[in-house]
Amino acid sequence: MSVNSISLVGRAGRDPEVRYFESGSIVANLTIAVNRRSKQDEPDWFNLEIWGKQAQVAADYVKKGSLIGITGSFKLDQWKDKNTGEDRFKPVVRVDRLELLGGRKEEGGFSNNEPPMARSTEEDIPF
Template sequence: MNSIHIKGRLTRDPETRHTDSGKSVTNFSVAVNRRFNRDKADFFNVTAWEKTGEFVEKYFRKGSEIIVEGEMQSREYTDRDGNKRIAWELITSNVEFCGSKSDSAENAGRSYQPATGPVPDINPSPGDFEEIPTDDDLPF
C-alpha cells in the first residue's frame, strides 16, 4: 500500500502550468517538522492535478499550513550533464486546510478578524508522554 499523509507548511507559492493537452498541474513544496526533533524538517515536493491543484493555487501561499494526502512516486530523468537521476514526489489526491481561519482568509485575499486569547499547544513533545510500563511494573 502506498498512502502518505503529511501536515506541514508550504515552502513556496504554488506554481500552476498546463500540459500540451490542456490539463493543469500545480507544484509546491511542504516542510514537515519531525515528531520528536522540531529543529529538523523533511521537505516533500508535491504535485496536484487539475481541480486539486487549482484549489491549492487559489487558497494557499508560502507559509500556509496544509494537510496533504496522496502517494509517493519516483521518476527517472537525465540531468543536463547526462547523469541519470531519480526524483521522488508526492502525488496528491486530497488537500485540506490546517491552521487558523485568519491564515486561510489572508491567503484567499479576504479580511478576517481573528479571535483573541491564547492558542493551546496541541503538538506534544516526547517528555509529555507517560513512560511505558515494563513487566516489573505490572500488578500480575
C-alpha cells in the first residue's frame, strides 16, 4: 500500500499568485511557514499549488500572514534550466483541501472566515 498525504497548519508567507487559463482553470501558488515544536527553531517553508474552486478561495481570502490548514500530496516539479541546461527540482504540495483558520482581528478588520456577527462580546459571556 502506498500513501502520499500531507497535512500542514501554518501562516501564508505571501499573498497567493493567481493565474487564470483560457480553459477556465485557475491555479494559486503561495508558500506556508510551519513552526517547529521548539520556539528557537526556524519554521519550515513549503510551496503550495492549489487548483480550481480552492484556488479561488485562496485568491479571495488568503493574504500574507493568514493562518491556514491544508491537506494534499507531495510532488516534485522538475525542468531543465533554459540558461544552463541543468536539471532543476522544486518540492511542491498539491493542495486538495484548504481551510481558513484565523479567528482574531487582523489589520483592523475581521479575519477572513469570521464575519462580524459571529464575534462574541463580553455581554455574551454567561459568567
